[in-house]
Amino acid sequence: MDQVFNLPDAVILGVPAAVMAIAIILLPSLVHRIPWMKPGSFNTDFIIRIQATLFTMTALVLAFTLVQTESYNRRTEGLISTEASHINRMDRLLARYGTDAATTLRSHLMVYAGSIVHDEWSSMLKGRASAATHHAWDTLSRGLLALEPQTGRQSAIFAELLKSLNSMVESRDERLAAVADGLPRAYWMVVGFTVAMLLFVSSTIERTAFSATVLAAQMAVIGAVLGFVIIQDHPLKAHTAIGPGAIVEAMGAMKQRGD
Numbered sequence: 735m736d737q738v739f740n741l742p743d744a745v746i747l748g749v750p751a752a753v754m755a756i757a758i759i760l761l762p763s764l765v766h767r768i769p770w771m772k773p774g775s776f777n778t779d780f781i782i783r784i785q786a787t788l789f790t791m792t793a794l795v796l797a798f799t800l801v802q803t804e805s806y807n808r809r810t811e812g813l814i815s816t817e818a819s820h821i822n823r824m825d826r827l828l829a830r831y832g833t834d835a836a837t838t839l840r841s842h843l844m845v846y847a848g849s850i851v852h853d854e855w856s857s858m859l860k861g862r863a864s865a866a867t868h869h870a871w872d873t874l875s876r877g878l879l880a881l882e883p884q885t886g887r888q889s890a891i892f893a894e895l896l897k898s899l900n901s902m903v904e905s906r907d908e909r910l911a912a913v914a915d916g917l918p919r920a921y922w923m924v925v926g927f928t929v930a931m932l933l934f935v936s937s938t939i940e941r942t943a944f945s946a947t948v949l950a951a952q953m954a955v956i957g958a959v960l961g962f963v964i965i966q967d968h969p970l971k972a973h974t975a976i977g978p979g980a981i982v983e984a985m986g987a988m989k990q991r992g993d
Contacts, residue, residue, distance in 0.1 A: 747961040754933070754957030755950040761937040762946075771938055778940050785939065788932045789952065795928060796959050799917065803966035810912045810976050817905035818980035821847050824898040825988045831881075831891050839877050840988070846870040847985050850906075851978045858913050858970050871906070875899060909970075916967045929956065 765771050825843055828836045846867065854864035878899055883889040936949050970976060 743965055746965055747958050750957035750961040750964075751954040752957070754929075754953035754960075757933055758936055758949045758953040759946060761933060762939075762941050765934065765937045766941075781935065781939050785932070785935050788928070788935055789956075792928050792932050792956060793959075795925060796956070796963060799921075799925075799963045800959075800966065802917065803963060806912075806915045807966065807976065810909075810915070810970060811980075813905065813908050813912055814976065814978065815980045817902065817909060818984040820898055820901045820905055821981065822984040822987055824895060824902065825984075825991060827891055827895050827898060829991055831888060831895070833881075833888075835877070835881055839874065839881075842870070842874040842877055844985065844988055846874050847981055847988070850981055851985070855978050858910070861913055863910050913968070913970045915970075925960070929960070932956070 821843065825840055828840045828843065849864065849867040849870045854867040857864040857867075878895055881892055881895070883892045933953065936953070939945060939949070
């Protein structure tokens with residue numbers, strides 16, 4: 735499934751739409767060969783009612799899915815904003831600490847934040863963490879733990895730095911865990927079955943050039959929505975995935991603080 739997210743979003747949207755439209759055009763020629771599945775005027779009304787019900791059910795399922803994936807997106811955006819806030823707070827505390835060692839740690843913190851943006855974000859598209867970011871984190875954490883407060887003020891700031899360090903660890907872990915967020919496999923099985931039944935029932939409708947065109951358009955809409963759900967299902971993997979904007983903004987604030 736991860737290979738799908740390497741494709742442009744236009745392809746992820748267009749391919750399901752095209753497949754659904756082509757399927758509803760070609761499938762009737764196979765279904766109508768079944769003796770008891772030949773269309774006729776006496777059962778057309780019944781089939782249309784069933785098809786309308788299935789289409790509505792499929793649309794409702796996909797709509798519910800979009801709501802669920804939107805909650806994934808909002809949660810992920812919140813995680814990234816929180817992580818950026820922790821990074822910015824640590825830089826502010828280091829600036830207040832007021833030693834050469836703290837100044838060096840601020841540069842390490844900037845390297846770590848930059849590694850998240852430039853290294854780890856692209857790695858997350860492939861579903862994994864970045865070794866470079868992990869190395870930058872190790873350098874930062876070891877340097878911070880090596881600080882030796884000399885005054886009561888520095889001791890108080892050091893205690894806050896340790897809290898920020900733990901918060902940053904938790905934020906990064908939660909962000910990396912969010913890469914795997916997505917709808918369960920059983921759900922996709924249900925969606926696949928529902929779409930297959932919709933195609934099957936739609937293919938039993940008595941075919942005219944007009945009905946074939948309308949059904950192809952209807953199935954293309956379902957396919958496009960399905961493609962959109964696939965894109966939204968993993969907010970940190972698709973080409974329109976959530977970006978590291980909050981962390982970039984934190985880096986900007988850190989640079990201004992250093993000027």
